[in-house]
Amino acid sequence: MIPPIASDFVAGETPEEALDHVAELNARGVKAIVNLLGEHYEKRENADADADAYIALANDIAARDVDACISVKPSQVGLGISDAAFEENIARIVDAAECFVWIDMEDHPTTDVTLDAYERHATETDGRVGVCVQANLKRTRDDLERLADLPGKVRLVKGAYDEPSELAHTEKSKVNDAYETYLTYMFEEFEDGVAVGSHDPRMIDLAKTLHDEHGTPFEIQMLTGVRENAQFDLADDYEVYQYIPYGSKWFSYFYRRVRERKENLLFALRAVIGR
Ligand code: FAD
Numbered sequence: 001m002i003p004p005i006a007s008d009f010v011a012g013e014t015p016e017e018a019l020d021h022v023a024e025l026n027a028r029g030v031k032a033i034v035n036l037l038g039e040h041y042e043k044r045e046n047a048d049a050d051a052d053a054y055i056a057l058a059n060d061i062a063a064r065d066v067d068a069c070i071s072v073k074p075s076q077v078g079l080g081i082s083d084a085a086f087e088e089n090i091a092r093i094v095d096a097a098e099c100f101v102w103i104d105m106e107d108h109p110t111t112d113v114t115l116d117a118y119e120r121h122a123t124e125t126d127g128r129v130g131v132c133v134q135a136n137l138k139r140t141r142d143d144l145e146r147l148a149d150l151p152g153k154v155r156l157v158k159g160a161y162d163e164p165s166e167l168a169h170t171e172k173s174k175v176n177d178a179y180e181t182y183l184t185y186m187f188e189e190f191e192d193g194v195a196v197g198s199h200d201p202r203m204i205d206l207a208k209t210l211h212d213e214h215g216t217p218f219e220i221q222m223l224t225g226v227r228e229n230a231q232f233d234l235a236d237d238y239e240v241y242q243y244i245p246y247g248s249k250w251f252s253y254f255y256r257r258v259r260e261r262k263e264n265l266l267f268a269l270r271a272v273i274g275r
Contacts (some may be wrong), residue, residue, distance in 0.1 A: 018246035032068035051089035058097035069100035122152030134159030155195035
């Protein structure tokens with residue numbers, strides 16, 4: 001069982017619990033991106049097992065008729081083993097899933113192979129696949145130019161990995177500036193839409209302004225347990241998705257959320273005390 005503080009950030013250990021959470025969110029106007037926790041597998045059988053679990057999850061999403069899609073980490077389905085293992089498993093998932101499939105972005109050595117897989121599958125499915133790009137990476141402007149005319153969706157995030165300063169902005173203010181620059185570019189050039197993967201009110205306000213200016217459709221994506229009241233408020237006027245992690249590997253995910261932002265622990269403690 002997941003203890004109360006961690007359970008604010010994770011929707012449960014089983015797909016059933018995750019989809020119960022999705023149904024509750026859908027009833028409040030928020031859509032869902034479901035992620036099975038797991039990454040950096042070095043054994044092929046673990047990567048294959050998680051790819052199978054995603055296929056089963058996509059079938060469950062269709063059977064329960066909830067408004068949800070899935071998001072997969074490349075190293076979870078084989079990239080830590082070989083490019084071929086990743087490519088085979090992501091192809092299996094995209095072929096089998098009826099729902100939209102997001103590919104998360106991991107650290108910089110994985111960027112090229114991840115974008116190549118996205119390009120292939122987004123083109124073959126006429127846009128039923130999305131990918132994440134990171135504002136902290138200096139290469140992202142070039143990547144966005146490559147992605148702008150492809151079918152599919154692109155989620156812009158600030159970037160969660162510690163990257164070397166030759167390749168990435170490491171100061172928070174520079175990452176924020178890059179995020180604003182790339183978001184502006186995306187609203188100008190990505191006619192099919194933009195996914196804003198951020199809890200930052202400044203970035204969300206900028207997206208609203210750019211939407212008013214350019215008419216480009218957009219969606220806001222936030223994590224389970226982070227600014228949830230804002231998610232429900234925003235869903236009155238905008239398309240909002242909650243990214244919902246679930247699974248037995250919840251501890252390392254919760255630890256990462258706390259490391260990223262110590263206040264997360266305080267918010268969660270306050271919520272528990274107030275229960
Ligand atoms: P920050 O820069 O951390 O904070 C900015 C402001 O946002 C804060 O000042 C505060 O006002 C508000 N805020 C932030 N957190 C909280 C909180 N807990 N409570 C209250 N207010 C808060 N990274 C990757 O590298 N690859 C991925 O594939 C990826 N996918 C993601 C998918 C989604 C849906 C989201 C939301 C994030 C994803 N990330 C991914 C993580 C991302 O890169 C950032 O590390 C993370 O979102 C923190 O940046 P931020 O823009 O949300 O806000």
